[in-house]
Structure formats: C-alpha cells, structure tokens
Amino acid sequence: MKLLFNYNWAVREEWYEWCGVVPLEELLKVRTGGVGGILHTLFHIIDVEWSWIRILQGKPDFQEGFKDYQSLERVKELDALFKKDVEEFVLSWEDGWENNLFQELREDGTMETLTWGEVLRHTVAHEIHHIGQLSVWSREIGKKPVSANFIGKGLTNN
Amino acid sequence: MKLLFNYNWAVREEWYEWCGVVPLEELLKVRTGGVGGILHTLFHIIDVEWSWIRILQGKPDFQEGFKDYQSLERVKELDALFKKDVEEFVLSWEDGWENNLFQELREDGTMETLTWGEVLRHTVAHEIHHIGQLSVWSREIGKKPVSANFIGKGLTNN
Numbered sequence: 001m002k003l004l005f006n007y008n009w010a011v012r013e014e015w016y017e018w019c020g021v022v023p024l025e026e027l028l029k030v031r032t033g034g035v036g037g038i039l040h041t042l043f044h045i046i047d048v049e050w051s052w053i054r055i056l057q058g059k060p061d062f063q064e065g066f067k068d069y070q071s072l073e074r075v076k077e078l079d080a081l082f083k084k085d086v087e088e089f090v091l092s093w094e095d096g097w098e099n100n101l102f103q104e105l106r107e108d109g110t111m112e113t114l115t116w117g118e119v120l121r122h123t124v125a126h127e128i129h130h131i132g133q134l135s136v137w138s139r140e141i142g143k144k145p146v147s148a149n150f151i152g153k154g155l156t157n158n
Numbered sequence: 159m160k161l162l163f164n165y166n167w168a169v170r171e172e173w174y175e176w177c178g179v180v181p182l183e184e185l186l187k188v189r190t191g192g193v194g195g196i197l198h199t200l201f202h203i204i205d206v207e208w209s210w211i212r213i214l215q216g217k218p219d220f221q222e223g224f225k226d227y228q229s230l231e232r233v234k235e236l237d238a239l240f241k242k243d244v245e246e247f248v249l250s251w252e253d254g255w256e257n258n259l260f261q262e263l264r265e266d267g268t269m270e271t272l273t274w275g276e277v278l279r280h281t282v283a284h285e286i287h288h289i290g291q292l293s294v295w296s297r298e299i300g301k302k303p304v305s306a307n308f309i310g311k312g313l314t315n316n
Contacts, residue, residue: 003279033294033303115314121161122308125286129306132290136191145191148287150280156273 001117003155004124005090008049010153011131012079014146015042018138019072026141028070034133041134043069043078045127050082052123053089056102056116093120159275161313162282163248166207168311169289170237172304173200176296177230184299186228192291199292201227201236203285208240210281211247214260214274251278 019027019038027039035044043066051061062082069075098117106112128148135145177185177196185197193202201224209219220240227233256275264270286306293303 003275004283007279007283033297034290112310114309117161118309118314121165125162125165125306125308128283128286129290129293132192132287133294135287136189136291136294139191148283150283151272151276152270156276 001093001120001124002090005086006155007150007153008124008127008131009083010155011146011148012042012045012127015131015134016072016076016079018143018146022141022143024071027072031137031140033136034130038134038137039070039072039075040066041130043075045130046075046079046082048126049123050086052119053086055104056100056119057089090120159251159278159282160248163244164313165308165311166282166285166289167241168313169304169306170200170203170285173289173292174230174234174237176301176304180299180301182229185230189295189298191294192288196292196295197228197230197233198224199288201233203288204233204237204240206284207281208244210277211244213262214258214277215247248278 019042022038028037030036031038035041047062054061069078098115100116102114102116102119104112104114131146131148135148138145177200180196186195188194189196193199205220212219227236256273258274260272260274260277262270262272289304289306293306296303
C-alpha cells in the first residue's frame with residue numbers, strides 16, 4: 001500500500017516539473033474529460049487523497065474550490081500542506097487497519113460500509129486514473145507526458 | 159494485490175460493455191495519446207498484463223500485433239484466453255512472493271533487478287493509467303465513461 005502511495009507522490013512531483021515549463025494558460029485551459037483541465041486535475045487529486053484520509057480519521061474536510069488555486073505555485077503549496085497529513089497516516093499504516101470499517105452516507109440516503117483498505121485502494125486508483133487523463137492532454141499540446149511506469153522510479157531497494 | 163487485479167478486471171468488463179454500443183470505427187479510430195485508440199488500448203492492457211505474468215514464470219511471451227485484433231469480439235476472446243493464466247497466478251499469490259527477484263535486460267544493455275511485488279504493482283498501475291486515457295476519449299465522442307471508482311464495485315464483502 002505504501003509503495004503505491006510513494007509511486008503516486010513520485011509521479012505527481014514529475015508532473016509538477018512538467019507543468020513548470022508549460023504556459024499557465026495551457027495548465028488552466030478547460031479540456032474534454034475528467035475534471036476538465038491539467039492544473040484542476042492535480043488540485044482534485046490532492047484534495048481527494050487528503051479528504052479520504054481525513055474522513056477515515058474523523059477529522060474535518062477541506063471545502064475550498066479550485067478558483068482559489070489558479071497557479072502551479074498555489075497547487076504545490078496545497079500539496080505540501082496536505083501531504084504532511086497523508087504521509088503521516090500512510091507511513092504509519094499497519095496491516096491490521098485493512099479491515100477497519102467506515103460507514104458512509106450514500107447520496108440516496110442509505111449507508112455504505114467500507115473497509116479502510118478499500119478506501120486506500122480507491123484513493124490510489126483515483127490518482128492513477130486521473131494521471132492517465134493528463135497524459136492524453138499532454139500529447140494534445142505536443143508534449144511528452146511523464147512516464148507512468150512503476151518500474152524504474154527507484155521505489156524499492158533492489 | 160488480488161483486490162487491485164479484481165478491480166482492473168471488473169473495470170475492463172464494464173469497458174467491453176461500453177464498447178458494445180459504440181460503432182467499431184470509433185473503437186478503431188486513431189486518437190491522440192497513449193497507444194492511440196480505444197480498442198488498441200484494451201488490447202495493449204491485456205497483452206502487457208499477461209506478458210509480465212509470463213515473464214515472471216519464465217514462460218514464452220505473446221508476439222502478435224493489434225492488426226490481428228480489429229474487433230471487440232477478437233479482443234474479448236484474447237482477454238478470456240489470457241485471463242485464465244493471469245488469474246491462476248494472481249489468485250495463488252502469496253505474501254512471500256513479494257520479494258522474489260527477477261532480472262531484466264534494459265535497452266542500454268545493463269541489468270535491472272526487480273521484485274515480483276514491483277512487477278505486479280507496475281501491471282496494476284499500467285492498466286489504471288490507460289483506462290484514464292479511455293475516459294477522455296469517451297467524452298470526446300460524447301459518451302459517459304465507465305466509473306473508475308474502486309468503491310461501489312462490490313470487490314469486498316462488507
């Protein structure tokens with residue numbers, strides 16, 4: 001589980017570098033699919049990752065919108081702030097937490113019971129999925145996307 | 159690990175259903191990003207998943223190209239064929255296999271040592287990333303993509 005979070009964090013850092021040499025208007029441009037833009041996607045990934053961890057911990061969630069995060073620097077600041085909390089939780093993850101239960105109210109008013117393990121996998125898959133969207137938009141603006149390879153990012157010590 | 163493979167297989171089935179009501183020309187159309195098309199992406203995901211498992215087992219790999227799989231039915235047949243092998247391996251996965259070593263020859267001629275755990279995570283992330291690309295192309299042709307939510311697919315028994 002930790003390895004997949006490490007992978008996502010490493011990929012995110014590479015996307016920030018990628019963003020650093022792309023004009024802001026391209027990062028903010030509204031595009032087809034996902035949440036509709038490159039920087040907005042990175043904001044959304046950070047927001048969702050942190051929110052799920054907060055929810056599992058029974059702590060208050062973040063309620064601000066992307067309109068207040070319209071630059072790479074602002075998004076990176078938010079990431080640095082949120083990552084402290086997420087990292088603390090994920091790096092202290094114990095196998096025994098896998099089946100801890102969490103109850104969520106569905107939109108239709110019924111209750112859904114989730115395990116913590118499920119929530120963490122959801123969070124991991126959520127980021128990878130959205131990064132896939134960035135890779136298409138990257139090609140649309142004529143730039144090579146960040147590699148999505150898990151292998152070769154130095155995530156384990158072989 | 160098994161849960162993430164189950165997630166990918168469930169998402170893939172939903173994409174086959176999605177493909178079933180989309181004209182073949184849209185499925186075959188060359189698009190920007192990834193491997194360049196919807197059906198080609200599904201073929202590529204199946205091919206890569208199976209190939210990695212075969213490589214870990216020291217068995218021969220698949221060498222055919224997408225040109226021989228130009229219909230949804232052909233791709234689904236290949237998936238059914240390959241999935242037997244992948245499922246057998248993944249469902250028999252034991253925690254102790256995590257750190258089994260595998261050596262791969264890099265393109266530059268040097269050797270890379272990978273763990274089996276790394277290879278399986280690479281395979282999982284590979285599919286999720288490519289499915290993210292499908293979601294953008296889906297919106298481009300005006301169709302709602304398959305949900306990428308891990309939660310709500312009934313993957314665990316709560």
